[in-house]
Amino acid sequence: MQDKPLVIAGREFTSRLIIGTGKYKDYAQNAAALKASGAEMVTVAMRRVNVMNPDEPMLVDFINPKETVYLPNTAGCFTGEDAVRTLRLAREAGGWSLVKLEVLSDPKHLYPDMEETVRAAKMLLDDGFEVMVYCSDDPVFAQKLEDLGCAAIMPLGAPIGSGLGLQNKVNIRLIVEQSSVPVIVDAGVGTASDATEAMELGCDGVLMNTAIAEAQDPIRMARAMKHAVIAGREAYLAGRMAKKRYADPSSPLAGLI
Amino acid sequence: MKITLNGEAHEVESGTTVTALLGALKIPLVKVAVERNLCIVPQSTFDEVILQEGDRIEIVRFIGGG
Numbered sequence: 001m002q003d004k005p006l007v008i009a010g011r012e013f014t015s016r017l018i019i020g021t022g023k024y025k026d027y028a029q030n031a032a033a034l035k036a037s038g039a040e041m042v043t044v045a046m047r048r049v050n051v052m053n054p055d056e057p058m059l060v061d062f063i064n065p066k067e068t069v070y071l072p073n074t075a076g077c078f079t080g081e082d083a084v085r086t087l088r089l090a091r092e093a094g095g096w097s098l099v100k101l102e103v104l105s106d107p108k109h110l111y112p113d114m115e116e117t118v119r120a121a122k123m124l125l126d127d128g129f130e131v132m133v134y135c136s137d138d139p140v141f142a143q144k145l146e147d148l149g150c151a152a153i154m155p156l157g158a159p160i161g162s163g164l165g166l167q168n169k170v171n172i173r174l175i176v177e178q179s180s181v182p183v184i185v186d187a188g189v190g191t192a193s194d195a196t197e198a199m200e201l202g203c204d205g206v207l208m209n210t211a212i213a214e215a216q217d218p219i220r221m222a223r224a225m226k227h228a229v230i231a232g233r234e235a236y237l238a239g240r241m242a243k244k245r246y247a248d249p250s251s252p253l254a255g256l257i
Numbered sequence: 258m259k260i261t262l263n264g265e266a267h268e269v270e271s272g273t274t275v276t277a278l279l280g281a282l283k284i285p286l287v288k289v290a291v292e293r294n295l296c297i298v299p300q301s302t303f304d305e306v307i308l309q310e311g312d313r314i315e316i317v318r319f320i321g322g323g
Contacts, residue, residue, distance in 0.1 A: 020323030045322025209323030
């Protein structure tokens with residue numbers, strides 16, 4: 001039984017795992033982790049060229065944007081104007097209109113500023129971008145972002161980089177149930193079981209960075225995440241057994257000697 | 258003449274185009290985006306756009322991020 005592909009803004013993906021490209025030892029390790037993860041899309045950031053050292057390694061020389069979809073982010077942006085400015089530069093550098101919007105607030109928890117996120121999403125959509133939006137796990141805001149026309153809703157599982165796993169499964173499930181665009185848990189995954197749990201809730205995909213990059217063996221963890229996402233998706237599609245309060249023997253009682 | 262390049266003071270000769278600036282800095286043209294006074298400079302116009310005194314130029318590229 002084939003699963004249907006993940007479709008985001010008209011683009012089809014076989015893998016339901018999206019990985020970040022930050023915090024790795026180097027771009028070579030990042031590229032190896034990408035291969036092991038089977039992901040077809042990576043998040044990337046826009047930053048100033050180091051004009052004193054133009055020969056520094058370039059991400060595009062390790063992860064080919066023709067083979068892997070680049071999803072430019074707005075990490076580090078705290079206003080809608082910052083986010084729009086950053087993504088216009090990304091569109092010019094790469095020609096991509098599919099972007100990840102994140103407008104952050106306090107650096108201590110990196111929670112999204114939802115009021116500003118909604119405003120920035122409007123600005124980007126008006127400018128022709130297809131917006132995958134990092135958001136809080138609030139179903140009300142998630143619905144507002146979908147109604148605006150965002151291409152994917154990406155609620156956090158826990159604070160960025162915390163690895164704490166899904167803190168509010170009730171809200172994630174509510175967002176999954178109400179959404180008609182893909183729901184991708186973005187941030188908070190720490191280990192394979194967290195990714196599986198997100199997929200078992202019915203999420204369409206999982207986005208992670210630190211869980212792979214800061215594992216003792218990032219390549220092995222990338223492979224684990226590939227399997228975790230597949231396992232969770234399959235379990236969701238299979239439909240789990242009902243939970244019972246007491247034991248129910250697996251071997252028949254009839255014919256006992 | 259003076260411009261501001263990625264937030265730092267920088268000296269260029271008058272008549273310098275964006276292409277010439279990138280060439281002098283040895284930055285590959287195809288891998289970056291350029292902003293001049295908060296407006297995108299399309300790559301197709303790098304040869305034509307001539308820098309002016311006091312321009313604020315940003316040259317950015319993709320790096321790893323989450």
